[in-house]
Amino acid sequence: MAQIAIIGLSSFGYFLAQRLSELGSEVLAVDNNRERIDKIKNFVAKAVIADATDRKALERLELEEMDTVVISLGEDIESSILAAFYLKELGVKKVVAKALSEDHARILELIGVDQIAFPERDSGYRLAISLNQPEIVEYIPLGKGVSLVEMNPLKEMIGKTIRELDFRKKYHCQIVAIRLKKEGEKVILPEPDFVIDNDNILVMMGRNEDLENLQKHTR
Amino acid sequence: MAQIAIIGLSSFGYFLAQRLSELGSEVLAVDNNRERIDKIKNFVAKAVIADATDRKALERLELEEMDTVVISLGEDIESSILAAFYLKELGVKKVVAKALSEDHARILELIGVDQIAFPERDSGYRLAISLNQPEIVEYIPLGKGVSLVEMNPLKEMIGKTIRELDFRKKYHCQIVAIRLKKEGEKVILPEPDFVIDNDNILVMMGRNEDLENLQKHTR
Ligand SMILES: Nc1ncnc2c1ncn2[C@@H]1O[C@H](COP(=O)(O)OP(=O)(O)OP(=O)(O)O)[C@@H](O)[C@H]1O
Ligand SMILES: Nc1ncnc2c1ncn2[C@@H]1O[C@H](COP(=O)(O)OP(=O)(O)OP(=O)(O)O)[C@@H](O)[C@H]1O
Missing domain, CATH: 3.30.70.1450 (Regulator of K+ conductance, C-terminal domain)
Structure with a gap:
């Protein structure tokens, strides 16, 4: 079964984590907000409170074992850029990151993110x-x-x-x-x-x- | 050509307005934040600063002439529920509203919204x-x-x-x-x-x- 880590329980991250668990994937949810972890912990295999910009904290989670790590952090691009950078350094095979803007998307690709998720833009264009x-x-x-x-x-x-x-x-x-x-x-x-x-x-x-x-x- | 009004220039609303204009639609962008209106006014047919929860302000915009009005307001469900309610009262033919949660989506449908947009959920499920x-x-x-x-x-x-x-x-x-x-x-x-x-x-x-x-x- 697929082993997926979701870092950042934004609305997108939350739906993704929940749906993956329903489909049978083994999900590790990570967020630095206790309330969000409490809300999801009964729906996923494992839920951990951690700061995604803390390289040592990411290292302890052994994320290079995962099939995919998804970064779905919120309002500032800095946290997701740092997290993406550390994950690629730690040898994570596939990193998907949610972009907050088109510049953000391009920067993420430059630092090695394998796939960009951009819900607002994709839905906006489709509609x-x-x-x-x-x-x-x-x-x-x-x-x-x-x-x-x-x-x-x-x-x-x-x-x-x-x-x-x-x-x-x-x-x-x-x-x-x-x-x-x-x-x-x-x-x-x-x-x-x-x-x-x-x-x-x-x-x-x-x-x-x-x-x-x-x-x-x-x- | 299609006449579309976009109320609320969230990321989704902004991409939607821009893309519609590129495709040849006549777009009216409405937001109560001057900066966002300034940012988009050169890309759309018309851009107006107005409060979407002010029924008189909506009335003045003659939105019932539009093919579709899209509500893409942000953080609180109250503004979009009020705006959706007023638009249906004013006789707008087709109202699309961006949902912030599943409860919000259900309430919007109950008050008559014709189509729900839910970028974070749809992208999360698809990924x-x-x-x-x-x-x-x-x-x-x-x-x-x-x-x-x-x-x-x-x-x-x-x-x-x-x-x-x-x-x-x-x-x-x-x-x-x-x-x-x-x-x-x-x-x-x-x-x-x-x-x-x-x-x-x-x-x-x-x-x-x-x-x-x-x-x-x-x-
Ligand atoms: N450094 C960090 N480490 C871990 N989690 C973080 C960190 N910074 C932010 N987060 C978490 O990331 C999540 C971001 O969600 P937020 O709702 O702000 O995103 P959003 O951009 O509004 O997305 P959406 O529109 O999908 O809800 C929050 O749950 C927040 O606690
Ligand atoms: N009463 C109102 N009348 C008009 N515009 C409003 C009103 N309330 C909020 N807005 C506008 O709606 C927009 C909401 O955008 P915001 O970025 O908060 O949404 P969001 O939920 O974070 O969505 P996204 O993730 O797509 O950016 C803002 O441009 C804001 O100025």
Whole structure:
């Protein structure tokens, strides 16, 4: 099972620690605030009060044994930069750190953090896409210029089968699933002979430029 | 173009406002802190200093003309509950509110908020899945029990074509794309005769229970 340490029980850190424990990971929660440790200690394997900027305290926790250590400290960037620096020095294999700003994210990457978590920016960007184009029900960037988009069918698609539409050749995107609005947006994996209708939401995947071209058709 | 008002320039609200403007939406930013308004006013169509808990001030902004109003106020749940309540009373069509806790989210839904944004919880849950199972490169819940998962191929899949694997019937999941590790994780939409190899990351979609069964195979 995965062994994960979470340093800093911010809202993000707290949800992460709780969910990991539910999924079966062995979680060590670390925070310098007694109340937060008291709140989580019954939900995780181990909970320790410690100062993340105290190199000796980090050393005692033997974090290099962990699969991943997540730094989710709060308001000032200095504590998380120091903690990240010490963790990499102590030989921790994988360090994930929550960024408080884009400069903070870049500094963390420069000092060797393996992965950045930036909840506010990622959620803000994702919501922006679906608010900007309401025909897009959902938009999920998958990295490297590819995204998943959920959208209403174009007029020209209604009444045709997926095979007829020849999606991949014509639109350079792939329909990966269909949601049925009348059935509470239940998701189905459609056969090629599935007939598209007004009630469907198409779940599609493709390169961003191809998805954008597809949406230009809808206006 | 979409007309969106953002009330409260928290980190999430700020990124949202900026990204919406870049995408071509007409953004009205509202905050009671002059510094934050000064920081954003060159990036949005309009920026106003106002108190979101002042019903008259909200009324003057004519927010019922907006497609969506997003409430992204900070530390106390009271301000966002009041603001949400007033906005629905004033007839705003769609209200999205950022929740600070799960109780806060439930209260907001009870008073009529149309959509909840909860960056810390959503990112925390998403990271938990990929940390808990490192063979899962990425996990994206799509709602209603369906998710997108990126994972390394099972041993039994290597050397076979997608058609041979009969993915949909055998695993009840759909391979929607393949990432090529050697080419910087470039994404391709595979033909049915694509041969799976060690270098691939499979991007798959399916119901959560089916994806879980598939992962149980990988251990
Ligand atoms: N030096 C430190 N050592 C250990 N824990 C620390 C240290 N400094 C801060 N913390 C802890 O880190 C956590 C940061 O949470 P805080 O709520 O301030 O973060 P936040 O940036 O507001 O994030 P969120 O929006 O996710 O709640 C707190 O639980 C705090 O006690
Ligand atoms: N009554 C109010 N009217 C207008 N703006 C308000 C009011 N109360 C708070 N705000 C603004 O809401 C914003 C809240 O941001 P804050 O940084 O406190 O949020 P946060 O919960 O820490 O979120 P994040 O983690 O995304 O930064 C601030 O810009 C603040 O000025």
